[in-house]
Amino acid sequence: MIRSTFAASAALLTLAAGAMPASAQEKTLTISVYAFAQDAYNRILYKPFEEKCGCKLVVETGNSAERLAKMEANKNAPVVDMAVMSMADALTAARRGLVQKIDTSKLDNYDKLYDLAKDPNGDGMSVGYTFYATSIAYRSDKMDIKSWQDLLSDKVVGNIAFPNISTNQGPPALYMLGLSMGTNAPDLKKPIEAVGKHAGDIVTFYNRSSQLVQLFQQGEIWAAPIGRFAWEPISKLGLPIKWAKPKEGQTGGLNVMVVSKGTKNEDLALEFMDFWLSTKVQKDLADALVDSPANKEVKVSDDVAANITYGAETAKNLKLIPAKVDLENRDRWLKEWNADVAQ
Amino acid sequence: MFQNRAEGFALALPAAIFAAVIFIVPVIILLSGGMHVNGHWTLSAYTDFFASSLDRLVLWRTLKLGILVTLVAAIIGYASAFAIVSLSPSSRGRMIGIVVLPLMISPVARTYAWLVILGRTGIVNQALMTVGLTDEPIRLLFSQTAVFVGLLQLFLPLMVISLVSALENMPNDVVPAARVLGANWLQIFFKVILPLTREGLVIGGTLVFVGSVTAYITPAILGGSKVLTLVTLLYQRVTIANDLVSASVIALILIVMSFGTNILLRKIATARNRA
Numbered sequence: 001m002i003r004s005t006f007a008a009s010a011a012l013l014t015l016a017a018g019a020m021p022a023s024a025q026e027k028t029l030t031i032s033v034y035a036f037a038q039d040a041y042n043r044i045l046y047k048p049f050e051e052k053c054g055c056k057l058v059v060e061t062g063n064s065a066e067r068l069a070k071m072e073a074n075k076n077a078p079v080v081d082m083a084v085m086s087m088a089d090a091l092t093a094a095r096r097g098l099v100q101k102i103d104t105s106k107l108d109n110y111d112k113l114y115d116l117a118k119d120p121n122g123d124g125m126s127v128g129y130t131f132y133a134t135s136i137a138y139r140s141d142k143m144d145i146k147s148w149q150d151l152l153s154d155k156v157v158g159n160i161a162f163p164n165i166s167t168n169q170g171p172p173a174l175y176m177l178g179l180s181m182g183t184n185a186p187d188l189k190k191p192i193e194a195v196g197k198h199a200g201d202i203v204t205f206y207n208r209s210s211q212l213v214q215l216f217q218q219g220e221i222w223a224a225p226i227g228r229f230a231w232e233p234i235s236k237l238g239l240p241i242k243w244a245k246p247k248e249g250q251t252g253g254l255n256v257m258v259v260s261k262g263t264k265n266e267d268l269a270l271e272f273m274d275f276w277l278s279t280k281v282q283k284d285l286a287d288a289l290v291d292s293p294a295n296k297e298v299k300v301s302d303d304v305a306a307n308i309t310y311g312a313e314t315a316k317n318l319k320l321i322p323a324k325v326d327l328e329n330r331d332r333w334l335k336e337w338n339a340d341v342a343q
Numbered sequence: 344m345f346q347n348r349a350e351g352f353a354l355a356l357p358a359a360i361f362a363a364v365i366f367i368v369p370v371i372i373l374l375s376g377g378m379h380v381n382g383h384w385t386l387s388a389y390t391d392f393f394a395s396s397l398d399r400l401v402l403w404r405t406l407k408l409g410i411l412v413t414l415v416a417a418i419i420g421y422a423s424a425f426a427i428v429s430l431s432p433s434s435r436g437r438m439i440g441i442v443v444l445p446l447m448i449s450p451v452a453r454t455y456a457w458l459v460i461l462g463r464t465g466i467v468n469q470a471l472m473t474v475g476l477t478d479e480p481i482r483l484l485f486s487q488t489a490v491f492v493g494l495l496q497l498f499l500p501l502m503v504i505s506l507v508s509a510l511e512n513m514p515n516d517v518v519p520a521a522r523v524l525g526a527n528w529l530q531i532f533f534k535v536i537l538p539l540t541r542e543g544l545v546i547g548g549t550l551v552f553v554g555s556v557t558a559y560i561t562p563a564i565l566g567g568s569k570v571l572t573l574v575t576l577l578y579q580r581v582t583i584a585n586d587l588v589s590a591s592v593i594a595l596i597l598i599v600m601s602f603g604t605n606i607l608l609r610k611i612a613t614a615r616n617r618a
Binding site: 063204206207214334338 | 397464482
């Protein structure tokens with residue numbers, strides 16, 4: 001009797017082990033991307049690529065930091081073949097030896113990219129696929145924004161949401177605030193202190209730009225620094241909300257593609273990246289207001305152009321914090337923020 | 344049913360192995376991560392946590408919110424539980440159904456509702472302005488008050504249910520007996536009802552307190568980064584700073600707080616039992 005129960009337990013365990021997925025027979029490419037707009041990506045990018053290559057795409061989603069942590073954990077046997085991330089995270093990945101040089105000779109569309117996207121970190125380890133401007137969305141019936149400093153003026157500051165330091169928009173917004181106060185990155189102490197002085201007035205420090213839609217809609221906030229990718233739903237609220245063109249200019253960011261070091265699917269990964277950078281895919285993604293094109297051959301209608309970050313002029317004029325500066329100062333910024341703003 | 348213990352043990356084995364492999368071992372690995380920094384065993388992550396004024400502030404705020412929510416839930420809980428047990432059995436069932444109903448709605452939906460209710464154009468501010476108590480909307484969102492209200496609404500049903508079942512088990516004649524003997528209502532509550540229902544209070548109190556200090560959605564949505572609690576701080580440490588060491592420190596503190604509360608509340612209950 002005892003023996004049979006042990007046998008039953010053993011059988012159960014075997015069953016559990018047998019439930020693990022069998023290794024796939026066909027060619028698969030595993031990618032790790034941001035979670036937003038997956039329906040559009042599926043339609044415009046993933047499905048057509050699968051048909052073209054006769055392979056299977058496995059898509060993992062999550063934020064940059066999760067991605068980095070996973071890549072680090074699987075360093076010796078990479079699970080993900082190709083990933084997209086922020087410039088700064090791509091530099092971290094390169095420094096930790098998680099990514100490999102990109103053989104741009106295999107990317108037919110490489111020469112069509114804006115210069116800023118070609119090798120953003122200058123180490124040959126990443127290629128930009130989209131960039132975005134960050135400026136201030138504001139209620140034009142309540143205020144006028146001519147400078148980043150206007151955000152902290154007495155009439156305005158009690159009605160704004162400011163990006164938390166930990167978001168991709170946080171440091172760039174502080175950087176622009178600093179420029180308007182006469183300082184320059186990497187020194188964000190002065191703008192952080194200025195925000196800290198008003199921490200009680202500011203409605204909230206947001207962590208996800210998707211939160212802002214409801215806050216604008218409820219009249220909770222009248223202005224917030226946001227990335228262009230978050231503009232579309234806010235522009236459709238039916239409220240008089242404008243995209244500011246402050247005199248200090250606009251900031252923003254660039255998202256890049258990387259290839260995991262030691263991947264067994266390098267050629268397939270490069271083929272996928274090239275497809276993503278192709279004029280048609282970049283245009284379709286732009287028309288769906290998902291990603292602003294990094295491919296300079298993409299021509300979009302005025303309507304679309306007005307709602308994404310578009311054109312050589314814009315690309316050239318964005319005031320970006322270099323990834324190196326970002327990485328080397330992040331801890332310090334966070335400490336200053338925690339001391340001046342978070343408490 | 345089973346002929347011997349070995350057989351029962353054998354039957355429990357798969358579940359035990361499963362729990363060990365899937366739950367216990369990972370938890371131990373996770374928690375030991377807070378003491379294993381750069382390849383050395385050290386408590387430096389813990390001293391760092393308590394040395395940081397932000398971390399101390401968040402810990403204190405979390406404790407304070409948990410205690411406050413539990414206290415207020417107990418007060419409202421006793422009042423509602425009294426009202427419910429005084430009803431006829433059939434309406435009692437209906438009332439308990441109504442109390443439990445919110446538990447069946449996702450906490451995300453319930454918390455989002457508060458976002459609308461407490462907003463500048465929400466019903467609370469509109470009422471205040473109509474009555475003339477304020478000229479312009481008061482800011483309620485992204486404050487400790489908002490988090491408190493959200494958590495109280497979230498966990499109050501657990502307290503009410505625990506107290507209803509405790510009061511149902513209380514003999515019917517003890518309150519009239521105390522009154523006959525000349526006790527006032529305060530004396531009746533503290534000397535008769537409270538001792539007889541403290542087990543329900545301990546269960547409800549543990550559920551509410553542990554629920555409040557470990558809740559993520561409510562403080563994240565109603566408090567945001569202006570009202571960080573231990574759990575939202577933990578989330579930030581993991582996803583943003585990728586700092587698993589200090590995250591595991593926070594996780595251990597949360598576990599200690601949860602077990603600690605339960606032990607403390609049980610101690611109080613049994614101590615009174617003996618008295």
